[in-house]
Amino acid sequence: MMACLPLDSRIVVTGLGQLSASGSDIGEMLEQFRRAESPLAPMNGFELPSGKPGYVGNVTGWRAPQSFTRSQMRNLDRGTQLGYVAACQALAQAGLVEGLRPAGVRIGITVGISGASQYQNFFFSASTGELPRNRRFATWLLRVEPQFQASWIAKQCRLHGPQLTYPAASLGSALALAGAAALLQDGKADAMLVGGAEIHTLANALGMDSLGVTAEGRCNPFGDTEAGGMSFGEGAAYVVVETLASALDRKAEVLAELVSFGFSADAYSDVGNDPSGAGMLRAMRTAFSTCDVEADEIRWVRACGTGKPDQDMAELYALTALFGEQTPPVTSTEPFFGHVNGVSPLLGVVAGIAGMRSGTLPSLLRSATAGSVGAEKLNFLDSTSPPQTAGPWLVSAVAFGGNNAALVFDQPRQKRQGEPRSVPDILITGCGCVSALGFGVEAFWERLHQQGSALSATENEDFDTSEPMLAATIDSFPLNKLLRQKNRYLRRCERLIQFAVVSTEQALLDAGWNPRQHSPERTGLLMALSQGAISLRQQFIADLASENFGLSESRNMLRMARFVAASELARSFGLKGYMGTVTDGVGAGLQALVQGCALLRASPHMDSLLVVAADQISASQNGWFKSLPGAWASPEPPQLGIYDASRPGTALGEGAAAILLQKRDALKPGTQQGKNRIRVAGTSATSDAMPGSGLDPKGRYLGNAIDRALTESNVAKADLDLVQLQGYGINSFDSRELNAYTGINLSGNACCLTPKLGLCLASGALFSVVTAVQCMIRSQVPGLDSPVPALQSGLQLQRQSRCYPVRQCLISASSERGANSAVVLAKQDASD
Known part of the structure; x- marks a missing residue:
């Protein structure tokens, strides 16, 4: 009307x-x-x-x-x-x-x-x-x-x-x-x-x-x-x-x-x-x-x-x-x-x-x-x-x-x-993930609680390196066993797209999403990437160098473009609504979540929206990290010193995470949709945009994003039950993040996935969202199971798994160029 x-x-x-x-x-x-x-x-x-x-x-x-x-x-x-x-x-x-x-x-x-x-x-x-x-x-x-x-x-x-x-x-x-x-x-x-x-x-x-x-x-x-x-x-x-x-x-x-x-x-x-x-x-x-x-x-x-x-x-x-x-x-x-x-x-x-x-x-x-x-x-x-x-x-x-x-x-x-703009509650009704820790939310959650991590010193031919590198890789991916809906196109797709399709199917199944009950025109899709299909990109470079550039190479040039992942997801699941791709480097998945919530509220013709983020480790990323002093972690021991200035360096991870956002008032009555009732209570995004590197070492604009998300959600800092930290492993980024969290005092109630998963550029922050949702549903928080330094911000990282109610959780992320985002999740009572 x-x-x-x-x-x-x-x-x-x-x-x-x-x-x-x-x-x-x-x-x-x-x-x-x-x-x-x-x-x-x-x-x-x-x-x-x-x-x-x-x-x-x-x-x-x-x-x-x-x-x-x-x-x-x-x-x-x-x-x-x-x-x-x-x-x-x-x-x-x-x-x-x-x-x-x-x-x-x-x-x-x-x-x-x-x-x-x-x-x-x-x-x-x-x-x-x-x-x-x-x-x-x-x-x-x-x-x-x-x-x-x-x-x-x-x-x-x-x-x-x-x-x-x-x-x-x-x-x-x-x-x-x-x-x-x-x-x-x-x-x-x-x-x-x-x-x-x-x-x-x-x-x-x-x-x-x-x-x-x-x-x-x-x-x-x-x-x-x-x-x-x-x-x-x-x-x-x-x-x-x-x-x-x-x-x-x-x-x-x-x-x-x-x-x-x-x-x-x-x-x-x-x-x-x-x-x-x-x-x-x-x-x-x-x-x-x-x-x-x-x-x-x-x-x-x-x-x-x-x-x-x-x-x-x-x-x-x-x-x-x-x-x-x-x-x-x-x-x-x-x-x-x-x-x-x-x-x-x-x-x-x-x-x-x-x-x-x-x-x-x-x-x-x-x-x-x-x-x-x-x-x-x-x-x-x-x-x-x-x-x-x-x-x-x-x-x-x-x-x-x-x-x-x-x-x-x-x-x-x-x-x-x-059409009057409504401000409905946005719920996360489904989650899916493919990671080096496991395929599917249950396998991922179980491995999170076990000792050790997915990081290892790897000699992988895809990385084109003469010495072992520390990374969290997916070495074997049984696509046909994981995918319920058979897809003849996926066999020729890049692994990054395969990761994304499998995690998306899991999120839809988790939400009880039935195509017969939902118009494909009213379901949107927002894909978050960092590099895109990187193996095709590397092949493209070789084709240019060899001057072998014909019809097949030109088709590959199109297929390595970042839009292809979203197009393949739309084709795989018959999605005919909004379709977009964002790329903002590290933390792109959380940026997409902030944008996705805004799009859902602004679009009367859209009931639900999939947010998907995916990464694939590449030789070019390996070469980049190895050339920057203090960026690459030593493979011995196979651990990251997150927030530890004496052990600088990071390691990459790969995989995909997917969540389904739905408007509360669009949920079908009498179905299992939204049964877990995890609400996106507040979102915010800012930019450092500072002279020189573009980054604010004091973390003021990341802190501003955090404050705005908390204000929108009507949640005080003291009322937070859990904070999901990002954790680069690079000293300058980690100290900037901790500066942004000054004033939030949670003894033992902070979690970080990077020591377990590696630094997943686009998908890491969305893995944090999946983890936060599971913590709220299961009233359990995973630990690092490794030595954890004291953090000057007043936060203490969770070392051992603990059981306690998690009703309100804060997740934040920041890119290597200072694009910041923050999201507050809240668990709803069954009667809400």
Whole structure:
């Protein structure tokens, strides 16, 4: 039922920034629209193997900020440079530049990219075709991870709110925008900077050409079905979003309102799209189902329109099914920007907002050909279309892996009707895990209480090391025995994906989740990763070194992308609702939990959401840790000295953890769902964003996340029964964590899994959540069974297993770049 929406639940845009082939700011972009000419040009200095000219959209004529040092210009990747310039434009227009923003305003950042920029300045040993094992490589590896852009911009702009990165192919920035909106509505920030930047790399050009998706000339949206294809580009787009209440309070100029959004998964393939367009149509209908805008009110559509015939045809089916024979004017921004991968949706948003305000929308630049896709079925936006300066409009987006998005924008109205945002209790109703301690919650729990750990000195050929390393590895994984629902696709999948699928099935079974009782469109999925399918990545490096780069290698390039894990999970379990991937390094699983709770509350069309995190140990990680002083623990003895300055060093672990989040009011009466009643009582996320390393050694912002989560849950520090610590094993990180916990005095009621499991980068914090849930259900807390140092924070680590009631538990995590998260869990009475 529709109701008048409060100002603090309405999301508006107050700042825009962009750099693209169409110009280095908003004004230059609009001038390019007025000329109605495509700036795409043939690639320079490189010929594609197919012989196609390879038209691309290059950013030219832009100037780096004077604040950039020579070292930054030399060492900072081009994508982050472009992103920073666009971010500064958006913050300046919104009046939120550092030094001018109101005191105490909390600004976060969400970035959506494909991750393709990580192959800029790619280097390896030309003689061996392998990654080097030195400190230079370690520094490079840290700078090419997708989350680097978000952390660097947060540090430069002093953004201390939530920090997340969505490496989700061509849908990244749309997911980042929806994620930011949900965090704002959930009170996690006052404003959010949203965007991303991508460059077109040689590796991407080779791969897309080998796959046959590159256009003969400039891309021709909804054009030739025989010679169609995509033209790629580089660029950056950022926007500032905040609640309408915040904008009015600051007297900020409101540029547009994000009225609603809808997402869907095709559940069709790990890298492909459903050619029927059914997934796109579901996303569009979801967007319209919760707002006061009807489809027939839409004035124009910014379609994805990549020029790839099968995607264009699927989008044509979706648009005509939604609007009927008389569609609104349809355009695509691809001829003006090229396909800028994960940034493309937000470039379309920026183009639409600026175009509506100036009366200069981007016309569809296309040539009608004999095999044209839907020329007679769509009404195209061109120079003969009436000018559009007011009214709602739609952004459509699609990505490899079958991920779809629809965003509805409008000028702000004095009053707006919509599905009222509920604030239901979010329950954890199911858990699953695959770890070096055991497969399944029962095996995991039993091993937690036994002496010793999963760590051992291992000589594993996957690690490519000449000496034993300390690690917690899964050496044998009986996939067919563990998986109840047989899946013929999984045998060729990476172990990381196999870990994720098995743990997800366990969580669904634990929750008593029955597909017959749940609509697949109302179940979402959020995947948290650090490295992704790392063995494919290593094979990709070898293929590049050997100059053996054909169709098979190009397919592997797609399959090693981080979005593939979520797409495979969606296909395996028939999940057709929201689908996203986040990567934020260490602790990404807890970041995903915070974001997942916000998304559930912000989405009336979603009843439940799976949060899954997975890790696979790799040779590149091994080389990174070994090259950093004090980071690698000696394999003798096979123990970690967590919080012990005299025994520094860490060891990696692998595996996957999954939890099912459900709204209490969506649980089916008369079923066993939610019988354990573990409630997510409070969540929070912050960023250190400090000069230099980006980390605050005093742990103040991690402490701030902890305090906010406790405040939201109405739990006092003295009332906590258990704290789940993170524990890196690296002195500087461990002391920072303990500083954040100053004032929480729990003698013997603190637990840490790292000495047992190793440092599981993305999944470690979610393993802590699984452990906390079991402690609350079973009234038992596992110990370390090893010498434990006294901690200066007042906390004492649990040494031996103990039985006592655990009703309220705090879990926190922090990434290597200072992205912090905290969650409070509470056990409910059976009568609640």
